Amino acid sequence: MKKIISGNEAIALGxxxxxxVFASGYPGTPSTETLEEVxxxxxxxCEWAANEKVALxxxxxxxxxxxxxxSTMKHVGVNVAADALLTLTYTGVNAGLILMVxxxxxxxxxxxxxxxxxxxxxxxxxxxxxxxxxxxYDMVRAGFEISEQFDTPLLLRTTTRISHAKGVxxxxxxVAPQIGEWVKDVPKYVMLPNFGKLKHVAVEAxxxxxxxxxxxxxxxxxxxxxxxxxxxxxxxxxxHVREACPNASILKLGLVHPLPERKIRxxxxxxxxxxxxEEMDAIFExxxxxxxxxxxxxxxxxxxxxxxxxxxxxxxxxxxxTAVTAxxxxxxxxxxxxxxxxxxxxxxxxxxxxxTFVSGDIGCYTLGALPPMNAMHSVIDMGAxxxxxxxxxxxxxxxxxxxxxVAVIGDSTFFHSGMTGLMSMAFNGGNALVIIMDNRxxxxxxxxxxxxxxxxxxxxxxxxxxxxxLVKALGIDNVFELNAYDLExxxxxxxxxxxxxxxxxxxxxxxxxxxxxxxxxxxxxxPEKCTGCRACLKVxxxxxxxxxxxxxxxxxxxxxxxxxxxxCTQMCKFDAMYELEGEK
Amino acid sequence: xxxxxxxxxxxxxxxxxxxxKVLAESALASGMDVKQNEVHGMAQRGGSVISFVRIGDxxxxxxxxxxxxxxxxxxxxxxxxxxxxxxxxxxRLVYNKVSINPSTVAAGLAVYPDDVxxxxxxxxxxxxxxxxxxxxxxxxxxxxxxxxxxxxxMKHLPLKEEIITAVVKQISQNKGVxxxxxxxxxxxxx
Numbered sequence: 001m002k003k004i005i006s007g008n009e010a011i012a013l014g015x016x017x018x019x020x021v022f023a024s025g026y027p028g029t030p031s032t033e034t035l036e037e038v039x040x041x042x043x044x045x046c047e048w049a050a051n052e053k054v055a056l057x058x059x060x061x062x063x064x065x066x067x068x069x070x071s072t073m074k075h076v077g078v079n080v081a082a083d084a085l086l087t088l089t090y091t092g093v094n095a096g097l098i099l100m101v102x103x104x105x106x107x108x109x110x111x112x113x114x115x116x117x118x119x120x121x122x123x124x125x126x127x128x129x130x131x132x133x134x135x136x137y138d139m140v141r142a143g144f145e146i147s148e149q150f151d152t153p154l155l156l157r158t159t160t161r162i163s164h165a166k167g168v169x170x171x172x173x174x175v176a177p178q179i180g181e182w183v184k185d186v187p188k189y190v191m192l193p194n195f196g197k198l199k200h201v202a203v204e205a206x207x208x209x210x211x212x213x214x215x216x217x218x219x220x221x222x223x224x225x226x227x228x229x230x231x232x233x234x235x236x237x238x239x240h241v242r243e244a245c246p247n248a249s250i251l252k253l254g255l256v257h258p259l260p261e262r263k264i265r266x267x268x269x270x271x272x273x274x275x276x277x278e279e280m281d282a283i284f285e286x287x288x289x290x291x292x293x294x295x296x297x298x299x300x301x302x303x304x305x306x307x308x309x310x311x312x313x314x315x316x317x318x319x320x321x322t323a324v325t326a327x328x329x330x331x332x333x334x335x336x337x338x339x340x341x342x343x344x345x346x347x348x349x350x351x352x353x354x355x356t357f358v359s360g361d362i363g364c365y366t367l368g369a370l371p372p373m374n375a376m377h378s379v380i381d382m383g384a385x386x387x388x389x390x391x392x393x394x395x396x397x398x399x400x401x402x403x404x405x406v407a408v409i410g411d412s413t414f415f416h417s418g419m420t421g422l423m424s425m426a427f428n429g430g431n432a433l434v435i436i437m438d439n440r441x442x443x444x445x446x447x448x449x450x451x452x453x454x455x456x457x458x459x460x461x462x463x464x465x466x467x468x469x470l471v472k473a474l475g476i477d478n479v480f481e482l483n484a485y486d487l488e489x490x491x492x493x494x495x496x497x498x499x500x501x502x503x504x505x506x507x508x509x510x511x512x513x514x515x516x517x518x519x520x521x522x523x524x525x526x527p528e529k530c531t532g533c534r535a536c537l538k539v540x541x542x543x544x545x546x547x548x549x550x551x552x553x554x555x556x557x558x559x560x561x562x563x564x565x566x567x568c569t570q571m572c573k574f575d576a577m578y579e580l581e582g583e584k
Numbered sequence: 585x586x587x588x589x590x591x592x593x594x595x596x597x598x599x600x601x602x603x604x605k606v607l608a609e610s611a612l613a614s615g616m617d618v619k620q621n622e623v624h625g626m627a628q629r630g631g632s633v634i635s636f637v638r639i640g641d642x643x644x645x646x647x648x649x650x651x652x653x654x655x656x657x658x659x660x661x662x663x664x665x666x667x668x669x670x671x672x673x674x675x676r677l678v679y680n681k682v683s684i685n686p687s688t689v690a691a692g693l694a695v696y697p698d699d700v701x702x703x704x705x706x707x708x709x710x711x712x713x714x715x716x717x718x719x720x721x722x723x724x725x726x727x728x729x730x731x732x733x734x735x736x737x738m739k740h741l742p743l744k745e746e747i748i749t750a751v752v753k754q755i756s757q758n759k760g761v762x763x764x765x766x767x768x769x770x771x772x773x774x
């Protein structure tokens with residue numbers, strides 16, 4: 001049966017059809033839908049872990065216990081899981097184990113543009129790089145076979161244009177899950193130095209065997225055509241190559257680590273000019289050049305940053321670009337903003353007003369860095385809001401600066417890796433105000449469950465982690481609740497937190513309005529009272545705007561967009577904004 | 585057949601992705617190859633959204649390059665202007681005339697140009713603006729703007745109208761069928 005599905009959906013379906021038993025991951029664009037789709041299959045166990053390290057370790061356990069296992073995460077998630085991965089490569093697997101990693105060339109929704117192919121080389125494990133949904137589906141099955149045949153974890157790598165692009169998939173026959181023995185094998189699974197040394201030797205030998213496999217597997221395919229130009233490529237870049245150079249000969253790599261040296265040498269010998277098309281790092285190019293093969297066009301003509309596309313390939317070949325009209329310039333930007341009636345808006349309205357240094361984190365609240373709020377001054381990685389604020393406070397103290405930093409973090413990010421930073425801050429006598437926006441969901445990625453939501457990925461009720469007792473248990477005495485919809489109280493609470501020495505935690509427990517579909521009647525504006533002072537516009541809400549240009553512009557509220565939170569009404573000094581009846 | 589390139593633009597929350605799904609499923613149901621791609625993640629938070637649908641005998645890249653779209657469907661006038669350079673010479677634009685303020689305008693940091701439609705007309709002589717919101721409301725739900733837009737472009741697609749209608753029927757939830765059918769018809773008549 002044919003379906004049109006995204007790469008993420010294809011991997012989920014492929015997992016179900018390849019006898020998958022256990023899946024665990026952490027949400028992160030563009031990987032998130034994969035695990036959600038596994039949950040939708042209904043008959044395969046899967047769960048959200050607290051973070052990527054936990055997810056991969058759980059999956060390692062699943063494999064040791066004999067079930068084919070899948071872990072899903074975005075590229076930066078692998079950094080969190082890397083500790084497990086770099087030793088997992090030594091132990092190898094029992095049942096097949098796939099780590100699906102979704103890269104984000106072009107940084108559509110990520111904080112960096114790292115190329116996960118580096119992890120395949122680093123961990124000395126095989127990596128598959130599908131070029132469309134069908135390959136994504138098929139490579140799950142192929143991946144488990146390779147993993148089991150070579151006793152190795154396998155990386156299945158996608159990029160945004162594979163994970164989120166939909167293409168036609170033909171489903172294959174489903175393999176029923178077969179759970180193997182749960183065997184004690186100390187030299188295999190206990191990585192004490194004595195066993196680890198032996199395993200390192202085994203890893204190097206395995207890589208050589210995989211290299212032989214790479215020479216013959218149909219996953220690496222030569223498409224000979226005109227021999228004037230030969231292109232080595234993989235993943236979505238292959239599709240752009242087909243588009244830009246329909247007559248060129250292509251060596252399409254499906255297994256992108258380790259590389260098939262003889263096959264590459266033979267291909268290069270059969271074409272006049274050799275070109276390498278790969279997104280981000282020059283991973284193929286560096287290795288192929290190291291083989292002593294001449295590469296005419298590679299990163300000398302193609303960018304290291306951002307996505308590749310057909311026009312860039314044409315340009316690298318010196319072809320004139322298609323005549324195109326230039327984009328219209330000077331249009332107002334349309335960046336994403338806090339949803340109408342989101343509690344983050346109240347918090348950042350006040351943080352913006354107080355002009356204090358805000359150490360930020362990964363989540364919807366990162367939008368607080370954008371104008372007009374401009375109220376976030378550092379964002380590094382998951383959990384860094386708290387630990388970086390701790391370091392700032394320590395150096396501030398040494399410098400004699402009497403300023404206390406604010407850290408802002410969401411619930412899912414706090415459970416992921418904020419907790420450890422907070423515990424460390426308490427342990428080391430830190431001095432920061434930590435604001436936890438506990439909206440009971442993983443908002444930015446679309447509202448996934450987390451240890452605080454009371455529900456599992458598969459929709460079963462479970463215990464909720466309570467934030468206040470947790471924070472107290474980590475060693476924080478000053479823990480208070482915050483209601484960011486009340487601007488005056490929020491300002492007072494933040495000021496108190498900044499004035500009180502030592503670690504201080506404020507927790508806002510207002511739920512995510514998008515995830516929990518909270519609806520309230522719209523705010524109205526009294527045009528008689530509105531003076532057009534625009535104080536309310538500082539809250540940066542999509543529902544607000546100005547009336548058509550004229551003598552005196554006044555504020556209007558779009559009732560289709562407004563969700564009646566009342567944050568803007570608190571900004572109005574003229575009582576011009578009011579809530580309709582029957583509200584909160 | 586030659587590849588038919590469609591770009592769908594709008595604002596997060598307007599249903600751009602659902603409209604894309606309808607076109608992609610309709611192409612599949614017509615026995616064609618199709619790729620559909622959009623970048624999402626923060627799409628529900630009022631940001632600019634762009635989606636590609638490519639239909640043909642064999643489709644490789646999921647991405648439509650600027651200057652190569654046969655059809656641009658925009659759910660908002662400013663977004664039509666933002667992506668109008670995706671159209672190939674002679675390409676067609678169908679857009680919803682109802683504007684939505686970007687956050688930058690709402691915050692008083694930028695001004696929504698008052699000549700968007702004139703600017704569109706200046707660069708595209710094959711543009712049609714429709715009152716999609718009022719048509720959707722007449723169909724019973726202001727949120728059916730996406731189906732109104734699909735209705736209006738149906739006759740310009742290399743797809744049979746009855747296949748599109750059947751796909752919409754199939755993916756609409758129980759109560760939505762009637763509204764969506766009316767929205768498609770209202771869009772087609774616009």
